[in-house]
Amino acid sequence: MNEEYRYDYKTVEGYILSAIVWAVVGLVVGLLISVQLFAPALNFAPWASFGRMRTVHTNILGFGLGIGAVFGLCFYIVMRLTRRPLLFPKLARLQLWLFNVGILLALVTLAMGYTQSLEYAEMEWPLDIAIVILWVMFAVNVIGTILVRREEQMYISLWYIIATVVAIAVLYIVNNLAIPAGPLKSYHLFAGVNSANVEWWYGHNVVGFLFTTPILAMFYYFFPKSTGLPIYSHRLSIVAFWSLVFGYLWTGAHHLVYSPLPDWIQTLGIVFTLFLIAPSWGSVVNGYATIGEDWGRMKTDYLAKFFILGITFYGLQTVQGPTQGLRVVSQLIHFTDWVPGHVHMGTMGWVALTVTASIYYVIPKMYGTEIFSVKLANLHFWLVLVGQLIYSATGWITGIQQGAMWKALTPEGTLKYTFMETLVKNYPYWHVRSLAGAIFIVGMVVFVLNVLLTIQKGRALEAGKSAAPAAA
Amino acid sequence: MAGKIYSKPIVFTLAVTVAVLAGSIVMMAYPMMRPEMHPKLENLRPFTALQLAGRDVYQREGCVNCHTQTVRPLRTEVMRYGEYSKAGEFAYDRPFLWGSKRTGPDLAREGGKRPDAWHLAHYANPQVVVPRSNMPAYGWMKANKLDPASVKAHMDALGLPYTAQQIAELATRTEMDALIAYTQQLGHAVEKKKMAGGFDLAAVNPFGSSPQAIAAGAVLYAQSCAVCHGDEGHGGIGPSFIAKKFLEQPGYGTDGEYFAIIAGGSDVKKAIGRPGLADGGMEPFGAQIPPDGIWRIVSFIRAQQLHEGSEQPGVEKREHETGGKH
Structure with a gap:
C-alpha cells in the first residue's frame, strides 16, 4: 500500500468488510422472512417473527450494507479525486467503530421490538442521535478534505457525494423528530396525514440519496476508471445532476396515492415523479454512450458488465417507479407484491451490482494487485443477476x-374473491421467490469469498514487500 | 462563469442545499401550515390508556409491515372493507400506521366488525380461525401483563386524557386485551354504512331444500360461517342457530331474515330486533358472497335445523361431544 494513504486505506477496507458482514446478516434474515410468508410456523419466537424481522432486514441492508459501503467507497473516491488522504484520518476510523456498534444496537433493539414504525426510520431516538453524529463525522471529513484538495476541479462523483451528505442530513433529522416517551420509545412529532406526508417525503428520498446519488458517484468514478473510457458527456452529467437533486424532493407523495392526503400534494408528487425520468436517464444514456465507443469491453473487461447491467436496472427502475406513481397503475399494484418486486430490482440489481463491482475495483487497487479470481466474479455476476430477475418477476x-x-x-x-382466496394464490410464487433469494445469496457468498481471498493475497504481498528490505 | 461553481465547494454545497430545500419546503413544510393537514372528525375520540397500550403492541410487533389502515376510495375496496378513510380520522395517530403492503387485509374498518372472542381466538392461533392464513401466532401475549407506569408515561408524552383508576386497572390486563381493545376502536370515527333496509324479509328461498343447493351451501358455510357458528351450527364465537331455544320460538327466522342477516351482518340483526348481539357482532357478507350463494347457505342452515329438530333432545349433543358419527 502507498504509505501516504496506508492508514486511510485500512479504514476503507474496514468499512468494506463491515458492509460485507452486515450484508450476509441482512440477506439471511431476508431469506427467513421470505419463507415465513408461506410457512408461518417459522415465526418461532417473538423476536424472530415476520413483523420484527422484516424491519431488521431492511435496516441492516439499508444502513449496515448500504451506509457501510457508502462510507467506505465515498472516502476512497474523495481521496482519489482530491489527490490527498482524508483530512481527519482518526475521525474516519472512530466513525468506523461507532458505525458498527450502532448497527449492532439497531439489530438488537429492532429484534426486541423497539421501533418508530416509520418505514426506513424505524430505529428509536437514541440510535437516531447516534446516526446523526455519525453523519456529521462523515460530512466533516468529506467536506473538509474537499476544501483542502489538491485538484482544482471537483469531478461529477464529488457533486453526488456532497448532495448525499446534505440531503440525508435534512431528511433524517426532520423525519425523526419525535416526542420521547421512554428510554427506547417515542412518538412521531407529526400526527395523522401530516405524519404520513413527512414520512414519505423522507422514505422516498432516503432511498434516493442513499441508493441513488452515492451509487451514481460510484458509477461515475469506478466505471470510467475500470474501463479506461472517459465519461461521454460532462454537459449531460451537469444537467442530470442538478435536475435530479432539485426534482427528487418533490416526489414522496406518490407513495400516498388514493390515501387521505390532499389531492394537490399527490398530484404534484406524481408530476415531479414523471419529470424525474429525465435526469435518471441522463445518467443511463451517459453510461451507455461511454461504453458505446467500445461495446467489446462487455466481453473483455469483467467489471464493465457489472456497471452496464447496474445502470440498466437503474434505468428500468426509474421508468417503472414513475409508472407506478400514476393513479391508474397505483390502484392496481399498490399494496401488492409488485412493490417489493420493484424495490428489489433497485437494490439487488442497480445497487448490489454497482457496489460489488466498485469493491472489486478498490480492494486490489489498494494493495497494488489483481482480483483473486475473475472466474469467481463472473459466477457471482450471473448468480445475482438470475436471482434478482426471478425475484422481481415473481413479485x-x-x-x-x-x-x-x-x-x-x-x-x-x-x-368475486374473499381476501384469503387472493392470498393463497401467492403461495406458489412465494416459494419461487425464496428460491430466487437463495440463488442471489449464493452469488453474494461467492463475492464475499472472492473479496476475502483478494485481501489475503494483498496482505501476503505486503508482508513480502516489508520482509524483503529487512532481509537485504 | 457558472462553471466556476465546480471548483468552489462551499458555494456548490450551498447551491445543493437550496435545490434540496425547494421541494422539501413546498411538499413537506408548507402543507404543515395548512389546516387541511390537521383535520379532526367530530366523532374522533382520543385513545384510552388500554387502547394506546394496544397500539404500542401493534407497533412493536410490526403489524404495519403486513396490514394497511387506509381504505382507498375505490369501489371494490369500499365493498370489501367499508367506507374509505378520511383525513380527519387520524388526528391522534403518531405516527400514522397506514402501511405500504397488504399481505394481510386492511384493518381500517376492523373495529366492531367481529366479536372480541373472534380476535382472541385469531390472534392466539390464526390458522385455526382462518385456514391457510400465513399470520404469525401471538398467543404468548396472553401471558404478558401490562405495565401501568410505562403506559401512563406514554399517555403523558402524547398529552392524552386518563384517570388514575384507568391506569390502575391496567395492572390486571394483558397485552392481548390491549391489542384487542385497539383493534376494536379502529375506524370508530366514521359512521358505518347501515346495511339494514333494502332487504325483503318475506323473500322466499328460490332453491328451497334442493339437495344440490344444500351441498353447495355446506361448502360456502364451511368457508365463511363455521369459524364462528360451529361446523354444524352449534355455535361458538357466534350463537347457535339450531339450539332448541331458537327453534322453538314461533316464526323465528324467515328465509328472507336469514338472507338479510348474512348479507348485512349485525346491523340488520339489530334492525329487525333479534337478540344475541354480543361485543362486536357479525360482519356483512353481502359484498363477498353473491346472492345465489347466500340463498344456498340458507338452504344448508334450514337442512341443519330440520336435522337437529328431528332428533331427541340431548342425545345428539352427547354424540357430538364424544365425536360420534353425525
Missing part, C-alpha cells in the same frame, strides 16, 4: 394477479 406477476383479484366482481356485482 410483479403476484402483484398484478392479487391486485386484479382484489378488484374482480361477479356478474351480480359482488366481490
